[in-house]
Amino acid sequence: MKAIVFFKAVQNLQKTIFTTEDASRLMNKPMNYTKVYLHRLKSRGYLTAIEKNKYTLSQDPFEVGSNLVFPAYISFLSAHYLHGLTTQIPVLVQVVCSKQKKTISFQGMDIKFIKFQKNKLFGYSKQKFREKYIFLASKEKAIIDSLYLPEQCPISETFEALQDKEIEIQKLIEFALQMDSIVTLKRLGYLLEKQGIDIYPTIKSELNARYDLLNPLLKRSKNNSAQWKLNINDDFG
Known part of the structure; x- marks a missing residue:
């Protein structure tokens, strides 16, 4: 099969990632x-091998990252960037998925997979992006993912994202309630309070008396929020 015919057949699959088995069926070859x-097409630079028996014609790390495993979606700082909620250009693509998966490099950019429990994979959709999906x-x-795992996105960036009207x-x-994470609720309540939005009456029955860290990457400080039962160990304005 000529390469141009093969590429057209792959595009008709409407799959960002295709497998060796897909190609075998398309060409009707063993x-x-x-x-x-x-392998020959890869050697000529016509396609890229992502993993064993997985290939793509795409050149875009965001497209490849969110289509490599299912279910999965782009989140954290990467999503803030795509939504225009931050001016910080991400140095990697952060993908939430339900399986443990190693970081891969694609087109000079790392694609990092962050494992969530399946019941925490929600609140995402298929979006058109650069003529692809x-x-x-x-x-x-x-925002909620970022408060659930601040290790993946600075609190300061999440605070900035919250200011979007x-x-x-x-x-x-x-x-936040659906994530079933008390500390996530606390962080959300505290950050919104700093913007003059009070959600305490709505969620106070869901909170506990333990003082959690606002930022788990930093040491505990002497500054506490008695209402939110948070140790305020990060200063971001």
């Missing part, structure tokens, strides 16, 4: 022949 054929967290879910406060609360 696996051994298909592997050699794909990616799976992307909503603004609200990216399109953010739906009720959706933030619903997503």
